[in-house]
Amino acid sequence: MALIQEALAQDRDPCIITVIGDSNVGKTVYLGMLLDMLSKRAEDFEAVPKGAYSVNLQHNVISYLSARQFPPKTAMEVDEWHWTYYQASRRKRGARIYDLVMPDMAGEAIAAEVAAPQTFTVIRSLLEKSAGTMLLVDAGLAGAGSPQPDFFALKLMSYLDGVLVTKREQRMGTPVAIILSKADYSPECFDDPRGFAKTNLNRLCNMCEARFESYEFFATSVVGALGYGTDESENVIPYPLHVAPRGILEPFEWILSKLGR
Amino acid sequence: MSETTLACDQAIFTSIRTPTGDGYRIIAASKGLRPEEKQTITRSSPSHDALCRSAVETPDKPANVLGTAFYPLPSGRLCVALSCNAGAEHTGRGGQRVYTHNLVFDKNDFPACSYNPFIVLRAMAEAGMLAPQLKPAPVLPELQLAITESAGKVATMTLKSALGPGWRSYVLHALLDEQTVIVNIDDDWLGIAEALLIGVPGPLRAGVSFSAGLRFSVGRCHRLSLSRDDPNATRSRITGRAMQYVDPTGGNEPKAPTSAWLSFVERHWSSDDIAGLARRTSRPFTDVGPMGRDSLGRLYNEIDTAYQTDTAKLLSVIAAHLNEPEIGVETDIAAELAVKAQYVLVGRFTAMSWQQASQYWQTICTIWQKSEEGRLLAQPIVEHALRAATNEHPIVAAEAALKLATPQAHVGRGSMAASRTTTRIVHTNVIENVLTRMADWAENATSAELERLPYSASSLDDLVSRWLAARPKCPVLERIRKRCGAPTVS
Numbered sequence: 233m234a235l236i237q238e239a240l241a242q243d244r245d246p247c248i249i250t251v252i253g254d255s256n257v258g259k260t261v262y263l264g265m266l267l268d269m270l271s272k273r274a275e276d277f278e279a280v281p282k283g284a285y286s287v288n289l290q291h292n293v294i295s296y297l298s299a300r301q302f303p304p305k306t307a308m309e310v311d312e313w314h315w316t317y318y319q320a321s322r323r324k325r326g327a328r329i330y331d332l333v334m335p336d337m338a339g340e341a342i343a344a345e346v347a348a349p350q351t352f353t354v355i356r357s358l359l360e361k362s363a364g365t366m367l368l369v370d371a372g373l374a375g376a377g378s379p380q381p382d383f384f385a386l387k388l389m390s391y392l393d394g395v396l397v398t399k400r401e402q403r404m405g406t407p408v409a410i411i412l413s414k415a416d417y418s419p420e421c422f423d424d425p426r427g428f429a430k431t432n433l434n435r436l437c438n439m440c441e442a443r444f445e446s447y448e449f450f451a452t453s454v455v456g457a458l459g460y461g462t463d464e465s466e467n468v469i470p471y472p473l474h475v476a477p478r479g480i481l482e483p484f485e486w487i488l489s490k491l492g493r
Numbered sequence: 494m495s496e497t498t499l500a501c502d503q504a505i506f507t508s509i510r511t512p513t514g515d516g517y518r519i520i521a522a523s524k525g526l527r528p529e530e531k532q533t534i535t536r537s538s539p540s541h542d543a544l545c546r547s548a549v550e551t552p553d554k555p556a557n558v559l560g561t562a563f564y565p566l567p568s569g570r571l572c573v574a575l576s577c578n579a580g581a582e583h584t585g586r587g588g589q590r591v592y593t594h595n596l597v598f599d600k601n602d603f604p605a606c607s608y609n610p611f612i613v614l615r616a617m618a619e620a621g622m623l624a625p626q627l628k629p630a631p632v633l634p635e636l637q638l639a640i641t642e643s644a645g646k647v648a649t650m651t652l653k654s655a656l657g658p659g660w661r662s663y664v665l666h667a668l669l670d671e672q673t674v675i676v677n678i679d680d681d682w683l684g685i686a687e688a689l690l691i692g693v694p695g696p697l698r699a700g701v702s703f704s705a706g707l708r709f710s711v712g713r714c715h716r717l718s719l720s721r722d723d724p725n726a727t728r729s730r731i732t733g734r735a736m737q738y739v740d741p742t743g744g745n746e747p748k749a750p751t752s753a754w755l756s757f758v759e760r761h762w763s764s765d766d767i768a769g770l771a772r773r774t775s776r777p778f779t780d781v782g783p784m785g786r787d788s789l790g791r792l793y794n795e796i797d798t799a800y801q802t803d804t805a806k807l808l809s810v811i812a813a814h815l816n817e818p819e820i821g822v823e824t825d826i827a828a829e830l831a832v833k834a835q836y837v838l839v840g841r842f843t844a845m846s847w848q849q850a851s852q853y854w855q856t857i858c859t860i861w862q863k864s865e866e867g868r869l870l871a872q873p874i875v876e877h878a879l880r881a882a883t884n885e886h887p888i889v890a891a892e893a894a895l896k897l898a899t900p901q902a903h904v905g906r907g908s909m910a911a912s913r914t915t916t917r918i919v920h921t922n923v924i925e926n927v928l929t930r931m932a933d934w935a936e937n938a939t940s941a942e943l944e945r946l947p948y949s950a951s952s953l954d955d956l957v958s959r960w961l962a963a964r965p966k967c968p969v970l971e972r973i974r975k976r977c978g979a980p981t982v983s
Contacts, residue, residue: 255516256584305586308517308540309710311730340508340516344535351532380513469585 246317246331248361249487253368254384255339258413258454260306262368263316263336264293265454266480270320275481279320279332289314289336297454297475306338310354313337320488330488343384346391359395364407364487371451372417374432385410385436393443407446407490409483410436416453422479425449448486452479496645497605499613499638501596502526505629506538506574508590510583517541517591521629523636526597529567534595537564539576539707542588545721548679559623560591560706561683563610564715565600571699572597573613576707579625592625596638600699606640607775608695611687615644647771650688652762655681659746662759664739665692666750668701668717669786675709675718675727677740682706682719688767689717692758694786695775753790760797779821789826796830799837807834808856811870815863828866835870842877847885850878851893858896872923879927887927887934888946891956894927898963928960928969935976943976 251259267290270279281287292314296303306313314336321329337355345355359365367388374381389408396404412428415421421428426449429437440447456476461469502523508516517540519531526534544560560576572595579592596613606612616638617623652661655678667674668689678685686705693701703717709727711734724740731738749755761770773793778785795802795810802810814831817824842850857878861871875897882890935943935953943953957973964970 255514256586302586304588305516305541305582305584307542308535308538309543309708309712311711338516338540340518340540343514343516344518344532348528348532348535351535380515383513463581463585465580465583467581467583467585 246333247363247491248333248358249364249366249484250358250362251334251336251366251368252342252359252388253339253411253413254370254381255343256305257339257368257370257381259339259368260289260303260314260336261293261297261454262366262411262413262452262480263334264290264303265475265477266484267316267318267334268294269477269480270318270484273323275485276323277320277481277485278323279318282317282319282331285314286316286318289316297472300459300471300473302470302472306336308338308341308344310341310352330491342388346387349391349394356395359392362406363491364409365392366409366411366483366487368411368413369433369436370414371412371421371428371432372414374412375418375421375428377432382433382435385433386439389436389439389444393439403443403445405445407448407487408440408444409487410440410447410449411483412449412451414453415451415479416455416458416476421451425451446490448483450479450483450486452483453477454480496642497640499596499598499602499606499616499640501598501636501638503633503636504531504534504595504597505593505626505633506534506595507579507592507625507627508541508582508584509627515584521626521631521633523597523633525635527568530570530572530597533564533566534572534574534597537562537572537713538574538593538595539591539710541582541591543591543708543710544576544578544589545682545706545708547681547721558706559683560593560704561610561614561686562702562704562707562713562715564702564713565699566597569600570597571600571603571610573610573617575614575617575622577623577625579627592627594622596636603699604695604777607645607771608698609647609687609691609771609775610698611647611683611690612640612645613638614683615646616640619644647687647691647768648684649765650684650767651765652685652688655679655685656689656741657746658759658763659749660739660741661689661692661762662749662755663747664689664717665758666752666755667737668693669697669754669783671700671716673714673716673734673736675720675731675736675738677722677724677727677738677742678719679721679742682721686717686719688762688770689719691767691771691774692762693774694754694778694781694789696778697781752787753794754786755790757790757793757797760794776822776826779823785823789823792823792826792830796826796833799830799833802834802837804838804841804853805856807838808853808860810834811838811867812856812860812863815860815867815870831870835874839873839877842874842881845877845881847878847881847889847893850881854878854893854896861897875923876926879923883927883930887931888953888956890927891931891960894924895956895959895963898924898960924964925967925969928964928967928973932969932972932976935973 251263253259270277293303316334318332319329320332321327341352345352369385370381396406412421412425429449454477455472457473459471459473463469502525504519504522504526506519509520544558562574564572566572574593574595576591576593578589580590582588582590664674682705686703702715704713704715705719709718709720709722711730728738811831811834814827817827857871857874860867879890879894882893960970
């Protein structure tokens, strides 16, 4: 509510960028890290959080990573999601200011909505209003030969196609940055993200070519090194030993460049 | 409650990793579950960290907490969900995995569970559904859940420490008023939720969706949420929404709204008699609107306060019951009240002199003559009153009984119509007892005694004549007639 009121007070159309992806793909960590880098004036960007609630996500992510832990799982309940509202711009005179609204949605909720539309209507509503979309795909899993990232991304793109494109022959114009997350597991994808996608996410690539006008692949990773342990239930637990963000800003920059046109 | 079985479809919602997916979703379900039902279950089920922690729990040592939810599905069926922790979250991102077993059943089967979802929950626990199945077959069978006698038992519950009288009446009033209420409670959410729900008339409960022991979520949007959350965070979430936040852990008790139904429920709550309350409120009432509820509340209040109610009022309660039209279970409760009033009145009339009893005699006769049911209700009172009158003087009793003797056209009601023959016998016995005593007295009385009748009786001849008009063929009257020489009535 506060977010809407603040956005309205700016007298500009808010620019919603939606981060989507499967459960445990790294949406929270990526978004938290991105916002933190923007608010630390990385590259020539500047981002000002509008409201303390907007800082919660980056605060949470950075605090957990500093403690060598991944942040807790995002709950499916919509009111448990972190909603962030930042004013972002390039640091030069007369640069356009973007009112960025970026919710950190639960992967399970996205999956449920994709599997059975209208389960979480807020997701559809957000996607319909989105100026740009960031689709995270687990490069580590894809590189290891799992078909799951490819299939899930394919379903998501098909859903987006259904939601955002009204005419069958029309291709979707909203920019979609396909972010190959956890790329530190498959370092080769930093060299050629598109080539990596063609090899390991072939179904997704074909879908993009067929139905999307504006899309690009980016490789990204947040963690420099991982340690592993087990919990009391014998689950293997990864521990981020140090933070080494790589390729975080590029997808954002690309989307802004598309919006600026 | 008699033992029965409940036909249910089932769905398990939890977080596991499979080759086709990861995270929270319905991992197994019965074939009978419809797509729109699955959507609602997915939306309403608790996910990561959604089980409340009690005030005595620490993050390192989670208590064996349970959560529950009950809500209607778009198909009209009802869902009861039982949630528990099922080990550590497999992704290693902290917290416990939440496991929820959902049972979906037809609304028409709800009365068989006494309109109480907690009975279904106890039956689920008895059936072993508290043990998480993390590798179930993807298709679950339709379940015939045994609703046992022990599952049907409502536990004794002390509400006072968790939810004072003002708070609980306030919450119940809001629920009956179809408002949405979130209540901040430190512990024992399920017990308190059951006690609160029991305060709602049975037929209304299918519409009272609730969650207990689950962190509040606007997405679930149940009518009643009992949880332990940060009050400020919850208040912030519901800003601008038609929801009330009630925090008994801080602040002053609100002034409780008053109504006959609320005072009836509160009396049971304050005496920790949740089982008794459940027996009374879980009936298939016909009218559960505000007027109907108040009427029911008044009846139950009158039953419970019968010993403190004055005699005239109790008699008017019986008379009013006889005048009420017969409407479903409400008539049974009114009959219960009439029987209770009768019981209390019998006790009082046992010890009454005729001088005291005579002031109520006209009302008693009216009840007696009203119907077969009236005779059954009035009979023991009449017997005691006439005994008191006989103790005064047999002529006084005869004069009083004459008012009963006038034949009336009786209209039997329901089950009472069947006992018409019984009441005729009762009627005859009462009259004959009085007349026999009068005959005994008359046969043994001296002439002087016969001429000086007590009280208002003008003369024995006159009294016998009036009796003969009412009972022309009564052999006992013939005995008296012979003694006093009253004319025969053909």
